[in-house]
Amino acid sequence: MLDAALKALSQILSPPMRSILWRSIGLALVLITVLAIGLQRLLSWLATSGEGWAEAVLGPGFHTPLDVLAWIISIAAGFGVVLGGIFLMPAITSLIASLFVDEIGELVEHEYYPAEHPGVALPISLAATEGIKTALLTILVYLIALPFVFVAGAGFIAFFIATAWLLGKQYFEFAAMRFRPAPEAKLMRRDNAATVFTAGMLIAAFVSIPVVNLATPLFGMALMVHLHKRLSGSRPELIDPRRRPNVPTV
Secondary structure (H helix, E strand, C coil): CHHHHHHHHHHHCCHHHHHHHHHHHHHHHHHHHHHHHHHHHHHHHHHCHHHHHHHHHHCHHHHHHHHHHHHHHHHHHHHHHHHHHHHHHHHHHHHHHHHHHHHHHHHHHHHHCCCCCCCCCCCHHHHHHHHHHHHHHHHHHHHHHHHHCCCCCHHHHHHHHHHHHHHHHHHHHHHHHCCCCHHHHHHHHHHCHHHHHHHHHHHHHHHCCCCHHHHHHHHHHHHHHHHHHHHHCCCHHHCCHHHCCCCCCC
16 A cells, blocks of 8 residues: 555656646646635525524524534634635545546556556546546535534544545546446445555545645546556456446557
């Protein structure tokens, strides 16, 4: 695992990766700004109009807990773009990864596994769907964990664990689906759930580092390419892309 992480880190700044890195950074900055501003406005609404609406629906007996929740949300809204940018990075990188999954995968395979069958590019619809699903789940986890952020750090812990699972799942399945049908890739991930989750914790730690986390799609995908190769035995006959039905080989 450590060897795979070191290989992924060393390749991020390599000349072939730089083009992807700069494009992913630019896209990430645009998405951070848009999503964080939207989140700040949503939290502001929840702390004001949302409280009155919730009390009207739930009844006056919920006035005190709603007041407390509104106070917590008001504090969160005060952090605005900064708080949103930090917590939304996993969702943002999930979207970006779905756009560059094949470019990154091809570079890693060419650099470290030139003698093996190259992977098959994922259909853009499949990659985009998986990226959007993971991004939405990450945002949902963030909103659920938000009220607990100020309770002995419980929200941070819950968010980190959920992020490790979600990003580990997404990046591993992206790497595996370049060589296997989607159902088989998902089954392989479940059969190696503990290993994939451990690798996901490395990605979750990486995405929690400000500025550095802009390179998360490159690190996460490269790491999981190495992990998939290791779990497959890194033998061409085990991961021949021609096994994927109805997908032309390249």
